[in-house]
Amino acid sequence: MSHKVFPKEEYILKGHAACPGCGATILLRYVLKALGKKTYMIIPASCSSVIAGPYPKSAFAVPLLHIAFAASASAASGMVEALEKLGKKDVNVLVWAGDGGTVDIGLQALSGAAERGHNIIYVCYDNEAYMNTGIQKSGSTPYKAWTTTTPLGNLGMKKDLPSIMVAHRVPYVATINPAYPNDIVAKLKKAASIRGGLKYIHAFSPCPPGWRFDSSLTVKVARLAVETGVFVLYEWEKGVFRLTGPSRRLLDKSKRKPVREYLELQGRFRHLTEADIEEIQRMVDEHWKEIKETLERQEREQKQF
Amino acid sequence: MKKVLTGNYAAAYAVKAAKPDVISAYPITPQTPIIEKLSEFVDSGELDARFVRVESEHSAMAAVIGASAVGARTYTATSSQGLFYMYEVCWWAAGARLPIVMGLVTRALGPPWSIWSEHTDFYAMRDSGWVMFFASSAQEVYDLTLQAYRVAENSDVLLPAMVGWDAFEVSHTFEPVDLLDENVVKDYLPPKGGRTNILDYEEPASLGNLAYPDDYIKIRHELYVASKNAHRAIRESGELFTKISNRDYSKPFECYRCEDAKFFYVLMGSIAGEAFEAVDYLRSKGVDIGLVRVRVYRPFPYKELAQVIGDAKGVVVVNRASRFGGFAPLTEDVYATLRDCGAEVRVFEVVAGVGGVDVIKEDFVGMFREFEKRKKGSIWWVR
Amino acid sequence: MSEIYAKPSVGAVGAGSWRFEKPVVDMEKCILCGLCWLYCPDGVIEIKENLVIIDYEYCKGCGVCAAECPVGAINMVRER
Numbered sequence: 001m002s003h004k005v006f007p008k009e010e011y012i013l014k015g016h017a018a019c020p021g022c023g024a025t026i027l028l029r030y031v032l033k034a035l036g037k038k039t040y041m042i043i044p045a046s047c048s049s050v051i052a053g054p055y056p057k058s059a060f061a062v063p064l065l066h067i068a069f070a071a072s073a074s075a076a077s078g079m080v081e082a083l084e085k086l087g088k089k090d091v092n093v094l095v096w097a098g099d100g101g102t103v104d105i106g107l108q109a110l111s112g113a114a115e116r117g118h119n120i121i122y123v124c125y126d127n128e129a130y131m132n133t134g135i136q137k138s139g140s141t142p143y144k145a146w147t148t149t150t151p152l153g154n155l156g157m158k159k160d161l162p163s164i165m166v167a168h169r170v171p172y173v174a175t176i177n178p179a180y181p182n183d184i185v186a187k188l189k190k191a192a193s194i195r196g197g198l199k200y201i202h203a204f205s206p207c208p209p210g211w212r213f214d215s216s217l218t219v220k221v222a223r224l225a226v227e228t229g230v231f232v233l234y235e236w237e238k239g240v241f242r243l244t245g246p247s248r249r250l251l252d253k254s255k256r257k258p259v260r261e262y263l264e265l266q267g268r269f270r271h272l273t274e275a276d277i278e279e280i281q282r283m284v285d286e287h288w289k290e291i292k293e294t295l296e297r298q299e300r301e302q303k304q305f
Numbered sequence: 306m307k308k309v310l311t312g313n314y315a316a317a318y319a320v321k322a323a324k325p326d327v328i329s330a331y332p333i334t335p336q337t338p339i340i341e342k343l344s345e346f347v348d349s350g351e352l353d354a355r356f357v358r359v360e361s362e363h364s365a366m367a368a369v370i371g372a373s374a375v376g377a378r379t380y381t382a383t384s385s386q387g388l389f390y391m392y393e394v395c396w397w398a399a400g401a402r403l404p405i406v407m408g409l410v411t412r413a414l415g416p417p418w419s420i421w422s423e424h425t426d427f428y429a430m431r432d433s434g435w436v437m438f439f440a441s442s443a444q445e446v447y448d449l450t451l452q453a454y455r456v457a458e459n460s461d462v463l464l465p466a467m468v469g470w471d472a473f474e475v476s477h478t479f480e481p482v483d484l485l486d487e488n489v490v491k492d493y494l495p496p497k498g499g500r501t502n503i504l505d506y507e508e509p510a511s512l513g514n515l516a517y518p519d520d521y522i523k524i525r526h527e528l529y530v531a532s533k534n535a536h537r538a539i540r541e542s543g544e545l546f547t548k549i550s551n552r553d554y555s556k557p558f559e560c561y562r563c564e565d566a567k568f569f570y571v572l573m574g575s576i577a578g579e580a581f582e583a584v585d586y587l588r589s590k591g592v593d594i595g596l597v598r599v600r601v602y603r604p605f606p607y608k609e610l611a612q613v614i615g616d617a618k619g620v621v622v623v624n625r626a627s628r629f630g631g632f633a634p635l636t637e638d639v640y641a642t643l644r645d646c647g648a649e650v651r652v653f654e655v656v657a658g659v660g661g662v663d664v665i666k667e668d669f670v671g672m673f674r675e676f677e678k679r680k681k682g683s684i685w686w687v688r
Numbered sequence: 689m690s691e692i693y694a695k696p697s698v699g700a701v702g703a704g705s706w707r708f709e710k711p712v713v714d715m716e717k718c719i720l721c722g723l724c725w726l727y728c729p730d731g732v733i734e735i736k737e738n739l740v741i742i743d744y745e746y747c748k749g750c751g752v753c754a755a756e757c758p759v760g761a762i763n764m765v766r767e768r
Contacts, residue, residue: 021748181726
């Protein structure tokens with residue numbers, strides 16, 4: 001009865017220009033359902049700049065400012081201050097930016113906005129490359145992934161933006177995934193309720209043409225990313241780290257599906273050797289060890305009170 | 306009320322009088338005193354505005370774009386390297402038709418590093434659609450900043466507007482400035498919140514979507530029309546300002562001894578001070594020479610200028626700007642002005658004052674003597 | 689408003705013409721769980737009066753609904 005549980009109003013209108021099976025549009029449907037009509041949206045150069053549809057039609061039924069690539073967080077900074085000054089206090093200012101516009105060219109502006117503490121909700125929809133320009137590597141491209149500029153596989157380590165935002169001491173950092181709309185709505189509503197400071201949400205955005213899988217598998221790929229532990233659903237709030245959704249059960253390695261199941265669905269990992277897959281499995285396990293240590297340390301510190 | 310102010314402080318006082326909602330800026334020599342003074346006003350409560358202390362100039366322009374898009378009155382200021390860093394977003398502001406006002410303390414570009422005055426940064430904005438004024442005194446900085454707000458927010462214009470002035474020579478030197486009464490300024494400027502091009506969730510719209518070629522050219526053509534409408538808005542704003550201040554802004558330039566002149570200097574900025582002396586000296590030697598100091602640079606007042614220099618025997622255009630591979634900007638505008646006039650006008654181009662070099666009366670006289678010798682051409686005046 | 693503003697509108701592009709196969713729902717098998725509506729990236733699925741209605745004018749035929757249906761009630765049928 002999913003259709004009875006969620007708000008019916010659609011802020012993304014039919015006939016938008018996204019690729020068939022686009023993960024970002026599933027995410028955005030729920031982000032906007034959670035935030036509602038009083039939302040001002042800012043989109044830097046990214047897939048969504050085109051998904052929004054060509055002039056004179058807009059596929060997004062909210063006030064929307066398109067802005068230059070590096071500038072989304074700073075445009076949002078000015079916009080939110082203006083709205084507050086002009087007496088519009090119960091509104092949301094949402095930045096909807098891709099990974100390139102967040103971890104690479106947009107990082108400076110985001111860092112500045114976070115430090116200044118503007119009341120902004122910043123959602124980075126991470127399709128792990130510069131997809132709008134044709135699948136080039138970004139600072140968010142995972143290890144060993146094929147892109148047009150890393151044909152032999154990316155040797156970089158994906159930037160951990162949520163951790164960078166936690167280091168900025170913003171009031172709320174969270175991850176979301178299109179396979180779990182409940183989690184999306186809960187987290188966006190929580191972000192909207194924190195009035196003051198930058199709320200950073202990192203969204204997993206599977207991309208059929210960029211990751212090389214059939215468009216029907218978008219939700220399956222997103223789900224497997226969580227079930228294998230590659231993508232972790234969590235939130236950081238007031239210095240406390242918390243796993244959410246299915247990720248809560250995955251501290252036990254036996255509960256995590258092998259990473260192979262996630263990788264083999266995607267053509268961008270087709271060239272991986274057995275050794276590569278084992279290496280990636282080790283990296284994921286290492287990450288979960290760190291998560292376990294963080295949670296244990298937190299528990300110890302809380303017990304001290 | 307008179308106050309002894311630098312050009313930079315005069316800008317800050319004008320901005321305070323205009324009551325912007327959001328200011329955003331990043332520090333760069335020699336703009337810093339403007340934003341320091343504005344910060345004082347904001348923190349003391351004298352100016353009720355939000356000041357976004359951004360982490361780069363690119364972000365400063367983006368912040369005022371975000372603010373202006375939802376209806377705020379805004380201000381930013383910068384110089385040379387900072388302007389060039391925010392350059393792409395400046396074009397965005399004009400394309401988005403947002404009436405942002407910017408102060409530009411003109412400064413030379415590196416390398417080599419220089420903090421002194423040159424108009425190269427100012428001229429780099431000339432094709433962008435921004436309305437452009439150039440002040441040559443602290444009083445003009447104050448006056449033109451207020452006129453900039455009125456012109457920018459004119460409903461037939463809706464373009465960002467900038468006021469430029471020379472680094473240190475105007476930005477940091479003190480002079481008595483007459484400040485208008487707050488209520489007079491309030492009546493002079495359009496009411497805040499009167500704009501129609503504002504993003505609002507009650508009537509959602511999208512600013513800046515992708516446009517296919519046939520739509521793109523039509524939208525850009527609108528900008529072109531707005532830029533032409535600015536002529537009228539500037540004239541009308543200047544005439545009204547003349548009435549309320551008793552200072553003459555009825556023309557887009559200042560004319561000195563032009564009525565019977567056969568030769569002219571055409572230039573911009575505070576170097577005009579020494580050029581006046583050169584005019585007087587040459588006149589005493591029997592040369593019928595006058596001076597035109599450009600104050601409204603874009604949209605360029607071709608028609609008005611043609612009426613002054615159209616019959617001239619020679620024009621010495623002094624450009625305080627580096628320009629490579631072609632004519633300097635002001636020279637091009639003077640050529641364009643004269644294109645429909647009599648064939649005998651000779652334009653002699655001089656590039657001078659680059660990097661903050663002082664251009665003194667003897668230099669100006671020397672330039673005219675060079676023109677007399679060569680009759681045509683283009684030189685850099687390097688002592 | 690200046691001409692540069694675009695207005696929210698259904699059908700920014702003629703997305704329905706993109707697809708080569710379309711989802712067909714077998715209402716006998718359908719349990720009205722709503723997962724097809726939930727996951728449709730284009731919002732073209734509506735569930736009204738116990739019927740699953742697909743707006744074929746804008747359906748891109750991505751197949752997510754068919755892949756996510758827990759009872760296999762949706763089949764992708766080739767159109768061209």
